[in-house]
Amino acid sequence: MAEAPMLQVENLNVLYGDFQILWDVSMTVGAKEVVAVLGPNGSGKSTVLKAIMGLTPVRSGKIIFEGEDLTKVPTHEMVARGISMVLERRRLFGAMTVRENILLGAYHRSVNKDIASRLEWVESLFPILAERRDQIAGRMSGGEQQMVAIARSLMSRPRLLLMDEPYLGLAPKIVSQIAGIIQRINQEGISVVFNEQNVHLSFGVSHRGYLLESGRMMLTGTGEEMIHSDVIRRVYLGV
Amino acid sequence: MRSRIFAYALGAALGVTLATTAPAAEIAIGVIGPLSGPAAQSGISMRQAYEAAAAQVNKDGGIKVDGEQKTIKLIFEDSASRPEVGVSAAQKLLSRDKVDILVGDSIASSVTLAIMEVVPSFGKFAMSGQPVSIEIAKKIQSDPKRFANFWKSSFNSDAYAQAVFASTKELIDAGSFKPKSKKIAFVVEDTDYGKSNAEYTIPLFEKDGWKVSSKEVVALGHADFYPQLSKMRADEPDMIVSIFTSVNSGIALVKQIQEQGLKSLHMAVYYPIRPEFLAGAGSAANGLLWTPFFFDPVNSAQHKAFAAEFKNLAKVVGNGDHAQGYCEMMLLLNNLKAAGTVEPAKLSEAFAKSDTKCAIGRYVYDTELHTPRIGADYIPVPVAQIQNGTSFAIWPSTVATAKFKPAQ
């Protein structure tokens, strides 16, 4: 059992109406691993993460986390199982303060014990947020908002963190800052799955990657292996 | 024959069973009135009263028509106080049930006006019930040939205006009401009833040197009169006239006038006629003047007798609507008896000559307007005052059971 990966996704099929987005997608994530899901625009990267989290209904396939089948578990129960997610474009509660946003991360009954120590831990990762705690979240810069979103998702002390396009729309300087944060989170013992279009950006922090094209898993491997793969070249450069 | 079969098939397809025409020994009278919707309470009272009158006649062996003794059969259809529903109901009664006579609407003037568009082309006799709108009479007058066989069984809407004005004038002449500035305020409901009654009343007062200080038109069922009453308290009118069909509005207004401490003489039109008014308004109603006080089973011996008889016939406690409805149906049946036929022209002749006494008065027609005459000798439109929780007629003197008492 100890050999089984932390997260196991098997033959996932997802449809929007009559349009099939994912075709038999399978992947695994190990404990304390950072995995990047790569793929061009519209390849279904986001859908993979949303399907794992239960935000998108799954037609067929299985999602197994720490030996438990989570395929039918509703989104709001996921934090109780140890999975948390940072949504695409931050998705903060814009009218609420930074502190309120972060505290909501510990909303679920299973994780709203010892909130003070969780808050302390999260604020130690993002000292700037402690200073800005009373600011309205919607009025912050993109990078700051991303930090709030990550802080919020960490309040439940997840064992697996899903990040949907964490670099999207951020300035290069901020991107490297976020990359540092991902590494920092991973050092805390948390597995991370994130998706990203840019191959080189992805492999700075990830141990392993998956390549999606038109809803199908094309390739997996370490950064080094993938960068030199013909498939990558074909998908990205149209060769 | 073929057309009958087809109509039957279509009828069956629509789920409509074609009514078998009434057996020869019955006179079918179709009645249209509100059995649902905002006026349903009055409509249901009218239905009970019509049924009681028909039952009375049938108990006495029916009516001899064309040499044959026949009983009365009433077929009721709902109008929900809506003209287009009333038109459908009339269509159904005239062409499906093939009624001999149509009565409608029992309450709503607008439905009556709509039914009048339908009946003449079917060549049947028709009569309206409680509707008072003068428009009905005007319509009859506008085309006497077309409406030769349409008769009203209630007086015209200006009767209330005259009662309000004449009784007020009498109170002033007798010295029991002394207006300081001759200012009058109106609070009326946004229905034809409210607006047209105000329209007839205002000129009578204006001609006599009164000034209308405010005219507030509120929605049907409106119940918060504070803004209007605050305004009036500042104006200090000598008299307030309120006209509602909704008892709800009436109760609220009377209570709120008391709360605001307004001292004006208050004359109400219509709503205190409903039995639930006194229960709702309680002591706030004391001193209120109102019209039309048709039915007084407490103080009028004649009405007391009617109430007992009606209780016996209908098994319900009679109210003003019952008295009117019973008298209207009796008027129709008496005239039917006199004519001895359902033929419209003959029936109209009987109506023109009718002189029928009933609990609420004596029915004699203005033959040009096809409308019963009003006045002390015919149908009085009495004004009442509520004194210690009971209504007493105070005007006209011929029917008065008490004297006006100024408010303390």
Place this chain on the structure above:
Amino acid sequence: MTISLFIEQIINGLIIGSMYALVGSGIALIYGTMRVLNLAHGEFYMLGGYLVFLLVVTCGVPAYLAIPIALLAAFLLGALIQRITIHYLLQREGWAFSTIAVTLGLSIFLQNSALLLFGENVQSVPYYVTGIVEFAGIRIPMQRLLILGVAILTIAVMTYVLKATRLGWAIRATSQDRDAAAVVGIPASRIYLITFGIAAALGAIAAAMMAPIYAITPWSGLPILFKGFVVVILGGLGSFPGAIVGGLLLGVVEAVGVQLTSTEWRDVIAFALMIAVIWVRPWGLFGSKS
């Protein structure tokens, strides 16, 4: 117009306006959290009135007990209705329209159920408190002051719940971003259920307080629904504080309007104002553009 008359009219307006605010805030809460326009909201008001009537008049329960019981019943009824209709529609395509359509059907259904159960009769509840307060030429009955007091209390409690409780946070979070709320562990469907119940209860509070003044009929919901719409448009659809301010504003405008003109065109003015607001500021007079 004298100053005291003017003040009296403002007070008249605030009293009625506070009731518009309660009804409007229910519409705003429902729209805010689940983006559903509830055309049956007037019927929550109507049913709340009948509940109070049944308890106070038919069963003789004292008002201070009857009103909380009626509130609870209205809450449960609202939640039940949400669970058997809106709940399923929200999971389907085209929910924005189908939810409006289903609440329209519900509204007619509830009106006519009330008609069958309670009849056409106009029902009324006796004043909860009697007496008149008089100062500086202004007369206000205690019953009306009670209305204002209860409205202020209700708004204060609701504000506290929304700002400072776990449930309130969950409602606000869900209304701002359903997915983000789900991701942090907030069960959206349960929040929707509770919000619907709370909105129904807010309508019932308004009905309970108005029952001694505005009598109860199966149709009393419709005019109040239209007022509620004007209120939420003025305040910005979906904004709780906006609905409160919008309600008070509408009440005062109406009362002062009666003083200055006649009552006849009051509703036309209210609707025209509403359309004008949508034309120039679709997000409401007090809402923010985003």
Place this chain on the structure above:
Amino acid sequence: MFQPLRPWQWLLVAITLAALAVLPLLSSNSYVLHVLILSMIFGIFASAWNLVTGFAGLKTFGHHAFFGIGAYSSALVALHSGLSPWLTIWIAALIATVAGLFIGLPILRIRSMPHVAIVTLGFAEIVRITISNLQSITRGELGLWGIPPFESFTLPVLGEMKFSPADKAGYYYLILVLLVFSTGLITLLMRSKSGLALVAMRDAEDAAESLGVNLTRHKLLVFGVSAFLVGLAGAFFGHYIGILTPSAAVGPDLMILVIAMALVGGLGTLSGPLAGALVLTCVVELLRDLNDLRLLIYGAIIVIVVMFLPKGLATLGPIVRRRFTYLRAPTTSPAKHL
């Protein structure tokens, strides 16, 4: 949906029309004709509302305003100018169109469906209260009466076309012609470039916009045509019933009725609203004896249809067919093949 009809479909349409055309020759029962005439009036109304709501995706709740405007305009113009109703119904329809464009413009600025719903409801209330308050012109709630009926004329085969409550053949054929006209106009519009753009925009507004479709113009065109047809139906209604009151011609009940018809028949289909109008008009007449239950059942119908038959009665067909297919050939579910 707007493919050219196949031969058998043409045949079906022809048979239906023929049956409707000969009906008055077979039955002189004016009550049956009355019910059918009402069905056709509401059929036009429901199809025109469906044009805006079902096809163009603009969810409005205030179309009864155009019905009332059409009804009152035609009646008042005919009453005061002495023009024939044959002419005034078209004038009235144009007036309703102008009103439609007037309210259509602000609505098109709004994307939010609830705002559109509230604005259109509010607009219709303004129209209703205004008609009700302008008593000197409209006689308010008492009802505008004395509306001239259509003039009779003689046709070669069918004989004299009378327009009277007892002999409804004339009204019947006229509304039948108007119904065919309205259905034809809607079909033509939906098959045109505008129609295609509309359906595209309903399904994906942003996509259609990026393709360079001028949404405002198309939406406004549809809104105008819809108001025109509803106004026409209203104008006919006025001359037919002979009396107009604000609550009957502009009341919210009317809109509720029409919404129920379109929903029951199937929103976004051509025949749905027509079928819904026929079914519900007959149901309303059948429930006449049930008085208070009438509207109760009606509300329940709307709820049930929205909950269980989201595409109206039209969905029943495929459901039944699927049942049968399933019984005959219980094949594996399609998901397995993916």
